[in-house]
């Protein structure tokens with residue numbers, strides 16, 4: 001069992017409980033449900049930096065990254081830095097996040113927010129919308145092609161963008177479909193936790209041009225971005241590199257200034 005299998009096994013239990021606590025019909029009554037979501041895919045296509053900055057307290061690969069920051073300060077800092085959007089990890093057990101983090105970030109920002117979650121049920125997409133997300137992540141490694149189709153079409157029907165994440169060619173080939181906006185290549189090997197930008201480079205030619213290409217994980221320098229841009233990447237998801245500092249917004253500002 002790799003870490004993703006463990007996270008997903010826990011997620012099934014968690015979602016079953018959440019559904020009992022807050023029925024889907026109640027989520028649909030959220031004041032945020034009718035809000036028009038800005039598109040992250042559009043922001044990335046039209047930006048020079050392409051940075052998606054993440055809020056990440058801890059992770060299976062690094063344990064504690066930053067437990068002292070206030071999510072609203074982080075969101076404000078990232079938005080002021082001019083990043084294209086913010087990824088908010090909402091998993092509690094492995095990443096120390098929550099849906100409240102998403103709601104709090106939403107309350108102080110207008111830029112696109114990605115609910116970074118391990119989605120295995122349509123209910124979590126309703127939660128994403130109800131708590132102020134504009135984008136959902138679907139992970140090909142844990143979903144069938146039919147689930148990817150159903151979940152992405154459902155997200156689109158709510159006005160959300162969809163970022164589909166892959167780790168290899170097999171996952172990419174099974175996932176390509178018109179209801180996706182962005183294709184993300186995760187550079188982190190979930191068995192060893194090693195990161196290699198070669199994963200993004202190798203898969204880049206296999207991603208059709210209709211999708212915005214996003215490179216995820218292990219990006220910690222301007223050089224990495226410059227290395228990936230010629231492969232057609234428009235989006236760069238950066239977590240630890242900003243969150244390990246005392247002021248992620250200031251770090252993102254400095255990073256973008258030097259791009």
Ligand SMILES: O=C(O)c1ccccc1NCC(=O)[C@H](O)[C@H](O)COP(=O)(O)O
Pocket residue numbers: 003004054056059060061062186188190216217218219237238239240241
């Ligand atoms: O970050 C982990 O250790 C991890 C382990 C298992 C599943 C997912 C994991 N991370 C989620 C992410 O995709 C990253 O948080 C994101 O790409 C940012 O990565 P980084 O810039 O390396 O913090």
